[in-house]
Structures are given as C-alpha cells and as structure tokens.
Amino acid sequence: MKAVCATDLSVASEATIESETCLECLGRIGIDEIHLVTVIPSNVHAGMPGIDFEGRRRRALKRYRRVIEDAGFEVETHVVRGTPHRRIVGIAETIGASLTVVGSRGKSPLENRVIGSTARNLARTTTTPLLVNRIERAADDPKVLRERLFQRVLYATDFSENAEAAFETFSYLRHATQxxxxxxxxxxxxxGLPEDEDPEEQLIDLATRLEEWGIETQTKVRQGDPADEILAAEATYEPSTILVGSRGHSRLRRLLLGSVSEDIVARAEGNVLLVPPSGVV
Known part of the structure; x- marks a missing residue:
C-alpha cells in the first residue's frame, strides 16, 4: 500500500515524519511505500532574490527520506508548484495511494473560520482516505499528540453507504487497533432510519464484526448535533483517532463549510481519519 505524506517543511509537519511510533503504525496497517510531497505555492516565484525555495525543499526532503527509509519504507519525493490541496490530491490519485497524511496544529478559533487551510481543503476534496495527524500547538519543538495512530479508534456512523465504506477500513486498521x-x-x-431498524442493534452488529478480529468494542447512541456529540464522545473516550466518512446523507454536504467532517477536522483534539465515498470526484 502507498501513502502520500504532505509536508510544508515546518517543525509541525516534521513531527509525523520523524515519529518512529507513527511510522510503525503506518507499517502495521500495510503501508510500505511513502511519497513525500511538498508544494511551492503558485505565488512564490523561483526568481525572488536571495531565496532558493525549491533547493531548500529538496534538501529537506532528502533528510526526511533518510529517516523514512531507515524505518523500512520505500520512499519517493515530489517538489511541485501550485495550490497545495489540489496538487496533493492529484499526486495521491496518480500514484494510486491508499492514504494521504497531513499534519495539523489542531483546533483554534482562526482555523475554524479560514477556508484556505490545507487540511480543511483536503477534507472537502480528497479522493483517498485522509489522516489528519494532530500536532501540539503551543510548542517550539512540537510533538504528535497521539502517536499510536490506530490503537484506540472512535468510529462515528450515520449508517449511510459512505459510513459503511469508512467501517471497511477496519479490514486493515485491525492490525493496529486494539x-x-x-x-x-x-x-x-x-x-432517520426505517422504523424496523434499531440503531443500537445495528451498532452491536458492527461491534460483533470487530470483536471477531479481537478488537475490544463499545457502542453508544447519542442525541444532538452530530459534530458536537462526536467531539463530546472523543472527550470522554479519548481515542487516538476518530474514523468517519467524509460525506453525509446529502451529496451537497461536501460543499458546505459547516459539514460534520470539516467540523471534526477543525475541532477534534486528536487525529481524524476521513474516508470519502468510492468514485468521488
């Protein structure tokens, strides 16, 4: 399996790349090839005096490459120009990636309002599962908040087809999920669900499937606003990663800034794994 790891060369984005535990978790779910991608924004020109943007990025990626190769992965590097989220999505599609990884400093009032952040734009447009890896905010040398990426998973479902697609990722997450x-x-x-479909029973059916893989499982039906309740469950359960489909019942939901998946990306304390519907464009 291939993964795209996007970096802007900041100390925050280095945290995932240089975390032995995070890399080990990616290996346990079947990732064996990592493509490091850094995007030079379109408004940064090669001829700007005194600044060798492309050369600096290639040197940094060379250092990152050694770290990841030493962890046992095959590595390819990409220095490209354009709009970050569009180029990242394009490379993931081109190489047939199974996962895209991007670091994020986590929730802040500003990030909840700014449309242009790469993580939120990827949440809206990704065509491959997207892991938003949460990094410490107020730190000069930030660390990954929850390094054991898939050890303890909170799975949120509305029982839609996309939610089922997200659940199917347990087929490989199970090698790292306890x-x-x-x-x-x-x-x-x-x-709503048909009257003869009990959400508690449906959750129990899903739990039974996970327990057959040796995953200790709990279930909970909550009432209220989906994003608020999922985040409240995160605060109680303290998972290493929230797993959720990146689209809801409505096909138009991906166009709304207030969509559940984007709210979770912006506001979650820990990591978030978003799974888009198959065939999304």
Missing part, C-alpha cells in the same frame, strides 16, 4: 468505540448520533435533522 479498542474501538462505535457511535451513532440521532438528530432532528437526520432523515
């Missing part, structure tokens, strides 16, 4: 909490949020805005 515990899981399965959550469904009932809300007045939810189209």
């Amino acid at each position: 515990e899981a909490m399965l959550v469904h949020v009932e809300t007045p805005k939810d189209p």
Whole structure:
C-alpha cells in the first residue's frame, strides 16, 4: 500500500515524519511505500532574490527520506508548484495511494473560520482516505499528540453507504487497533432510519464484526448535533483517532463549510481519519 505524506517543511509537519511510533503504525496497517510531497505555492516565484525555495525543499526532503527509509519504507519525493490541496490530491490519485497524511496544529478559533487551510481543503476534496495527524500547538519543538495512530479508534456512523465504506477500513486498521468505540448520533435533522431498524442493534452488529478480529468494542447512541456529540464522545473516550466518512446523507454536504467532517477536522483534539465515498470526484 502507498501513502502520500504532505509536508510544508515546518517543525509541525516534521513531527509525523520523524515519529518512529507513527511510522510503525503506518507499517502495521500495510503501508510500505511513502511519497513525500511538498508544494511551492503558485505565488512564490523561483526568481525572488536571495531565496532558493525549491533547493531548500529538496534538501529537506532528502533528510526526511533518510529517516523514512531507515524505518523500512520505500520512499519517493515530489517538489511541485501550485495550490497545495489540489496538487496533493492529484499526486495521491496518480500514484494510486491508499492514504494521504497531513499534519495539523489542531483546533483554534482562526482555523475554524479560514477556508484556505490545507487540511480543511483536503477534507472537502480528497479522493483517498485522509489522516489528519494532530500536532501540539503551543510548542517550539512540537510533538504528535497521539502517536499510536490506530490503537484506540472512535468510529462515528450515520449508517449511510459512505459510513459503511469508512467501517471497511477496519479490514486493515485491525492490525493496529486494539479498542474501538462505535457511535451513532440521532438528530432532528437526520432523515432517520426505517422504523424496523434499531440503531443500537445495528451498532452491536458492527461491534460483533470487530470483536471477531479481537478488537475490544463499545457502542453508544447519542442525541444532538452530530459534530458536537462526536467531539463530546472523543472527550470522554479519548481515542487516538476518530474514523468517519467524509460525506453525509446529502451529496451537497461536501460543499458546505459547516459539514460534520470539516467540523471534526477543525475541532477534534486528536487525529481524524476521513474516508470519502468510492468514485468521488
């Protein structure tokens, strides 16, 4: 399996690349080839005096490459120009990546408002599963907040086809997952389930599948706003990663800034793994 690891060469984005535990977790789920990608924004010109942007980035990627190769992965590097999230998505599609990884400093009032952050734009447009790896905010030498990426997973479902696609990622996450909490949020805005379908029973059915893989599993049905309740469950359960489909019932949800998946990316304390529907464009 191939993964794209996007970096802007900041100390925050270095945290994932240089974390032996994070790399070990990626290896345990079947990743064996990592493509390091850094994007020079379109408004940065090669001829700007005194600044060798491309050369500096290539030197940094060479150092990162050694770290990742020493951890046992095959590595390719890409220095490209353009809009960061578009180029990252394009490279992931071109190489057939199974996962895209991007570091994020985590929630802040500003990030909740700014449309242009790479992580939030990737959350809206990614065509491959996206791991938003949470990094310490107020630190000169930031660390990954929860290094054991998939050890303890909070899976949120609305029982849609996309939520089922997200659940199927346990087929490879299970090699690194020990515990899981399965959550469904009932809300007045939810189209609802057929009367003969009990959400608690459906969660138990999913839990049974995970327990067959040796994953210790809990289930919970909550009521309220989906994003708020998922984040409240995160605060209680303290997972290493929230797993959620990146689209809801509505095909238009991906166009709304207030979508559940984007709220979770912006506000979650820990890592978030978003899974887009198959065939998304």
